Amino acid sequence: MNNTNFKNFFKKVWDNSNILIDADNFNLKILTAILFLGRHQIELGEEITFNLNQIRKLLGLEGSIYTYCRIENAIFYFKINFYKCKLKNNRERIAHAIKAFEKPMNDIYFNKEWRVEIDSVLREQIIQLYFHDSFNENDNPFIYELINSDKILFPNYFFLNYHSLSDGSVKLYFAMKLQAKLTRKDEWEIDEISEFTGIGKSTSYRIIKNLIQFDLVRKHAGSRRTQKKAIYIINKNLKFNNGYTPFEIKTIKNMLNNAEKKLTDGEIKLYSYLYYLTDGKGEIKKSQAEIGRLIGRERNTISELTDILHEKGYIIKETYIDGNQTRCRYII
DNA sequence: ACGTTTGTTTCGACAATACT
DNA sequence: AGTATTGTCGAAACAAACGT
DSSP states (O other), X not given: OOHHHHHHHHHHHXXXXXXXXXXXXXXXXXXXXXXXXXXXXXXXXXXEEEOHHHHHHHHTOOOOHHHHHHHHHHHHHHHHSEEEEEETTXXXXXXXXXXXXXXXXXXXXXXXXXXXXXXXXXXXXXXXXXXXXXXXXXXXXXXXXHHHTOEEEEEHHHHHTGGGSOHHXXXXXXXXXXXXXXXXXOEXXXXXXXXXXXXXXXXXXXXXXXXXXXXSEEEEOOBTTTTBOOEEEEOOXXXXXOOXXXXXXXXXXXXXXXXXXXXXXXXXXXXXXXXXXXXXSSEEOOOHHHHHHHHTOOHHHHHHHHHXXXXXXXXXXXXXXXXXXXXXXXXO
8 A cells, every 4th residue: 555645645635625623643544544445435425345454554553452442443433523614605514424334243353344434525525625626637736646646457468368358358357457446346246247337237247258268357156055146256366477567547447437538348458458568658669460460350440440549539640651661650 | 846036148139340 | 331240238048946
């Protein structure tokens, strides 16, 4: 966990807000840590999940029983005590920062999942401060930087198999990795996958088979006897270690979800491959035929798709003369 | 024995994308 | 451009376990 990130988050949330919390510094740190860990869940409108160990590590506290007790007490503190904040319409809001929380039973190793519901105004403030103003570099370079420091690592093994992966499965893998990062959960039932990807259930079944075939996703079979549904898990222990390529969360969100800049499955496949080739910046001079071979497309398809990516602002495509040969280069 | 429930797969029509 | 291939979705089919 990047500690600078957390410090920036803390500063941003409390310095620039009009939220007044009358808590001692330790308790406030715990609350902030919870908000920080759950920042993506807050954005998704979900409850925050975490375990005590994660909080301890984030704050760099020593692993004693005493520490865990203090963390737990801090959670109780914000459930029981009020905080005040000034609203725009000249009103004051008095509420509990933590509306409710669910505590796991027998959490003897402090690694079981806690679940916290925070005050709706507090939630709104976090989203405003942390997310909404943040995607425009000029408005707020500080936050822009903060968001960009959130990266997701993709195994190069994934890209090396692009020629045999269907467009749909490439997209699905990106969606799963993103979801895992945002919610810190990397195993799902098929219905959940279908829900967060927006792909139909039957299609999800078919596509995910391709990922299982390449061991990118593992399937734990369900059982009708015990009513356990099949679970699909992102495989983190690949047999082949060919390194990783970091993708910015923002980039993936743009490819998958951005209303105006969204890419089709085929475009995602090509763009992410170009991104992989350059580590997200710089230029590529490979021929269209070679790129086509690598991702399993025809040469002229690459030509067309790169035109679209250029139009959508994902890459810059330039034709230039190399000796007497016309060539293209692509800049991410 | 037969129907019901549940989770998954296949089918068929159509749409989207790729190829020639 | 026209044609071929691939992707998508809901419906229907299927398989396993359960219930009666």
